[in-house]
Amino acid sequence: QVQLQESGPGLVKPSQTLSLTCTVSGGSIRRGSYYWTWIRQPAGKQLEWIGRISTSGATNYNPSLMSRVTMSLDTSKNDFSLKLNSVIAADTAVYYCARDTWDRFSNWLDPWGQGILVTVSS
Amino acid sequence: EIVMTQSPATLSVSPGERATLSCRASQSVSSNLAWYQQKPGQAPRVIIYGTSTRATGIPARFSGSGSGTEFTLTISSLQSEDFAIYYCQQYHDWPPQFTFGQGTKLEIK
Numbered sequence: 114q115v116q117l118q119e120s121g122p123g124l125v126k127p128s129q130t131l132s133l134t135c136t137v138s139g140g141s142i143r144r145g146s147y148y149w150t151w152i153r154q155p156a157g158k159q160l161e162w163i164g165r166i167s168t169s170g171a172t173n174y175n176p177s178l179m180s181r182v183t184m185s186l187d188t189s190k191n192d193f194s195l196k197l198n199s200v201i202a203a204d205t206a207v208y209y210c211a212r213d214t215w216d217r218f219s220n221w222l223d224p225w226g227q228g229i230l231v232t233v234s235s
Numbered sequence: 236e237i238v239m240t241q242s243p244a245t246l247s248v249s250p251g252e253r254a255t256l257s258c259r260a261s262q263s264v265s266s267n268l269a270w271y272q273q274k275p276g277q278a279p280r281v282i283i284y285g286t287s288t289r290a291t292g293i294p295a296r297f298s299g300s301g302s303g304t305e306f307t308l309t310i311s312s313l314q315s316e317d318f319a320i321y322y323c324q325q326y327h328d329w330p331p332q333f334t335f336g337q338g339t340k341l342e343i344k
Binding site: 150223 | 236266268278281284285286290331332333335336
């Protein structure tokens with residue numbers, strides 16, 4: 114059973130770069146035609162899709178964040194990463210990684226990591 | 236961007252009763268609609284995908300229906316563990332993007 118776990122700093126200063134890694138266990142990140150995804154959720158607010166990366170390295174980003182986001186994949190470590198630069202207080206949120214699972218008719222996110230709280234503050 | 240609107244924001248229902256949650260898309264998403272359940276301090280988990288397919292391990296009391304722009308999640312007989320926040324999610328092919336509704340909080344009446 115595939116499991117995901119986020120890791121990274123819980124505190125980032127304004128204008129700096131937020132860097133997170135999602136480690137995949139229980140299966141190879143290269144197996145299957147999946148996309149690997151980041152989502153965030155500010156406290157008490159709705160979920161926001163940040164973007165995704167395929168096993169071949171193709172990326173899709175939320176247009177609202179595209180100018181600040183970079184995702185990468187490391188198959189040797191079985192993990193994928195998120196970088197969000199020039200952060201501001203509004204980037205404070207719980208960040209989740211998840212697998213973009215799909216069939217012929219639909220896409221959904223399963224499984225999810227447990228989430229990591231990242232606070233942007235000086 | 237496709238906007239997802241859920242109603243009501245909060246739904247108060249007694250255990251054993253039926254709950255009906257709604258989700259509306261600003262344009263057609265065909266059947267590409269999923270529902271997630273989120274409990275405090277936990278990550279969301281998928282309960283329905285493809286509008287009406289229950290995810291692995293989800294009890295039969297959960298059902299989804301709809302198409303195009305109007306979707307419904309029904310929980311036929313509420314159990315204590317069902318009280319949570321529920322989000323709908325759509326996926327759009329081009330440009331590829333997921334968007335979520337703002338959530339419906341299902342609380343005990």
